[in-house]
Amino acid sequence: MTSPDPAADDNHDDEEQPPEEDSALIPAMLIAYAAYRTYRGAHDSAPSGWRQVALALGLQGLIGAALALVAVRAIDWQRRQAGRSGDELWSGMERGVTAGVNAGLQRVAEALIWTDDQVPDGHAPKTKDDNSTGAPALLPTVSNPPALLAQMTATAVVNAAIFTTADAAGWAKKTWRSQEDARVRDTHRVLDRTTVPLAAPFVSPSGAKLRFPGDPRAPLAEVANCRCYLRMSRR
Numbered sequence: 001m002t003s004p005d006p007a008a009d010d011n012h013d014d015e016e017q018p019p020e021e022d023s024a025l026i027p028a029m030l031i032a033y034a035a036y037r038t039y040r041g042a043h044d045s046a047p048s049g050w051r052q053v054a055l056a057l058g059l060q061g062l063i064g065a066a067l068a069l070v071a072v073r074a075i076d077w078q079r080r081q082a083g084r085s086g087d088e089l090w091s092g093m094e095r096g097v098t099a100g101v102n103a104g105l106q107r108v109a110e111a112l113i114w115t116d117d118q119v120p121d122g123h124a125p126k127t128k129d130d131n132s133t134g135a136p137a138l139l140p141t142v143s144n145p146p147a148l149l150a151q152m153t154a155t156a157v158v159n160a161a162i163f164t165t166a167d168a169a170g171w172a173k174k175t176w177r178s179q180e181d182a183r184v185r186d187t188h189r190v191l192d193r194t195t196v197p198l199a200a201p202f203v204s205p206s207g208a209k210l211r212f213p214g215d216p217r218a219p220l221a222e223v224a225n226c227r228c229y230l231r232m233s234r235r
Contacts, residue, residue, distance in 0.1 A: 017177075018077050018162070018229050021070045021154035022147065028063040029108065029149045035062055036112045050109035057112075059105050070154060071100030071161035078162045078232065085234055092168025100161030106216040107156045111149050148225070155214030155226050163212045166232040167198055173233040174198050176213065188213075188228055195233070 035057045040046060047056045054060065075096050079086035089096075163174065178184045178192040187204045196202060201209035210218045213228035 016077070016081065018158050019073050021073070021158065022150045025066060025070065025150040025154055026147070028066040029153065031062050032057070032059060032108050032112065033115075035059070036115065046113065050106050050113065053109040053112055054105045057109075059109060060101075063108065064101055064105070067101045067104035067153070067157050068097050070104070070157045071097040074100065074158040074161045075165050078165060082232075082234075088169045088171075088234075089165050092165040095168045096161040096163075096165030099164035100157040103160035103214070103216050104153050104157040107153045107214075108149065110216070111152070151225065151227070152214065152223060155223070155228070156216050157214075159212035159214050159228075159230050160216075162230050162232060163198075171232050172198055172235045174212070175231040175233065176202050176228060177231055178228045183225070183227070185225075187222065188226065191228075198232075 036046075036053075039057055047053050072093075075089065075093055079089045082089065166174070173195050174197075175193060175195040176188075176191040178188050180192060184192070187206050187208075190205050191202055194202060201211055203209055204222055206219070206222065208219050208222045210222060212230050213226050214223050216223070
């Protein structure tokens with residue numbers, strides 16, 4: 001794993017963070033769950049794979065606009081943080097929004113698949129929080145879906161959009177930033193302020209490789225409840 005690079009974050013101690021989008025996405029999460037429950041009421045089984053679920057429910061049409069707005073706001077934040085060089089990012093905005101929407105659709109569709117995996121006796125699967133002082137984080141469920149899923153989706157959309165926009169603009173490096181509070185899991189506390197080349201993954205102490213916080217390709221234990229975010233560098 002690449003060592004933290006203090007010089008990369010010399011001016012970030014009082015930095016502005018990306019806009020919080022959790023509450024804004026809760027209506028979209030409720031729409032997605034309602035669509036899934038309606039679908040499952042009419043079918044004996046659910047499609048396999050998140051892409052199939054998203055297609056069967058028409059998630060792009062149902063919640064795509066909400067996800068795109070979150071992605072646009074994240075890219076605009078990124079552009080403002082970069083100052084004059086931020087104008088370069090406009091060239092990658094379309095790719096960034098598309099990546100953000102796709103990451104959000106994957107996160108939501110996978111949560112709907114998890115719903116089918118819930119054990120009837122109430123022993124729902126849990127994901128490790130890694131904060132020894134906190135309780136394990138429950139997966140989203142039909143009975144209580146909005147807050148956790150909205151947070152997980154927002155993290156995925158924001159960071160996928162920021163990462164892809166910078167990549168399209170030819171920027172060079174990325175830095176992992178945590179919230180630096182007691183809720184941060186141990187693995188992400190280690191990653192905090194770590195800078196790597198844009199194409200390289202962040203390697204968690206768990207062994208997981210993440211392109212960005214909330215990466216939908218990463219294990220659930222590394223993304224549930226994650227509130228971390230990226231800072232990008234031109235060189």
